[in-house]
Amino acid sequence: MQRDRASAGLGMVVEVNEPGRAVVSMPIRDDMLNGFDITHGGFVFAVADTAFAIACNDSEALTVSSGADVSFLATSTTGDTLTAVATVKAAAGRSGVYDVEITNQRGEVVAEFRGRSRRSTLPVPTGAR
Numbered sequence: 132m133q134r135d136r137a138s139a140g141l142g143m144v145v146e147v148n149e150p151g152r153a154v155v156s157m158p159i160r161d162d163m164l165n166g167f168d169i170t171h172g173g174f175v176f177a178v179a180d181t182a183f184a185i186a187c188n189d190s191e192a193l194t195v196s197s198g199a200d201v202s203f204l205a206t207s208t209t210g211d212t213l214t215a216v217a218t219v220k221a222a223a224g225r226s227g228v229y230d231v232e233i234t235n236q237r238g239e240v241v242a243e244f245r246g247r248s249r250r251s252t253l254p255v256p257t258g259a260r
Contacts, residue, residue, distance in 0.1 A: 134256075135181070137177075138155075138177070138181045141157055141163075141174065141177060141178075142157055142158050142160070143155050143156065143157045143178060143181055144156050144157070145185060146214070148185055149189075150189035151186055151187075151189055151218065151219035151222075152186055152216075152217065152218050152219070153182045153183075153185035153186040153215075153216075153217045154182065154214060154215070154216050154217075155178055155181050155182040155185065155214070155215045155217075156178075156212055156213065156214045156215075157174070157177075157178040157212065157213050157214075157215075158210075158211075158212045159174070159207055159208060159209055159210065159211045159212070159213065160209060161209050163209075164208065164209060168208060168209075169206040169207065169208055170206065170207040170208060170211070170213075172201070172203055175201070175203065175207070175213065175233060175241060175242050176199075176201050176242075176244070178213050178214075178215045178233060179199075179201060179215045179217070179231040179233050179242065179244035179246075180196070180199065180244070180246070181215070182215035182216065182217035182231050183196065183199065183215075183217045183229050183231050183244065183246040183248075184196070185217065186217035186218065186219060186229055187217075187219070187227055187229055187246070187248040187250075188255060190250070191254055191255060192250045192251060192252065192253065192254065192255070193250075193251045193253045193254065193255050193256070194227070194248050194249065194250045194251065195248065195249055195251065196246055196247065196248060196249075197226070197247045197248060197249040198246070198247045199244060199245065199246040199247065200244070200245050201242055201243070201244045201245075202242060202243045202244075203241070203242050204240050204241060204242055204243065205235075205239055205240065205241045205242075206241070207235050207241050211235045211236060212235065212236045213233055213234070213235060213241060214233070214234050214235075214236075215231050215232070215233045215244070216231065216232050216234075217229050217230070217231040217246075218230055218231075225249055225250040225251075226247070226248065226249060226250075227247070227248040227249075227250070228245065228246070228247055228248075229245070229246045229247075229248060230243070230244070230245055230246075231243070231244035231245070231246065232244075
């Protein structure tokens, strides 16, 4: 997160960073709304993807996404705060599966995200952890 300019620009805050688990929050601003005055799905995906990235980079090896799916279950809008909780579900060799639950400030589930990770043989860049 120290070098993640995209997440910082969206106002994301890392609440928890533990091996295999991360919690990231993001306040929803007016410029994050779509034409229906609800949060654009890309921003919901972004907060989940950031939590996923933190959770799966729990070693010295650079880990990236090999794919992800999201299911949108409820809407959010300006003034809401989304919180993404990412947890490892399975890991074998260089592959992993992570589930991310995205809720609003009332604890209502807004979306569910499943990410698939692939651990590389490259080290995490200096200053990136």
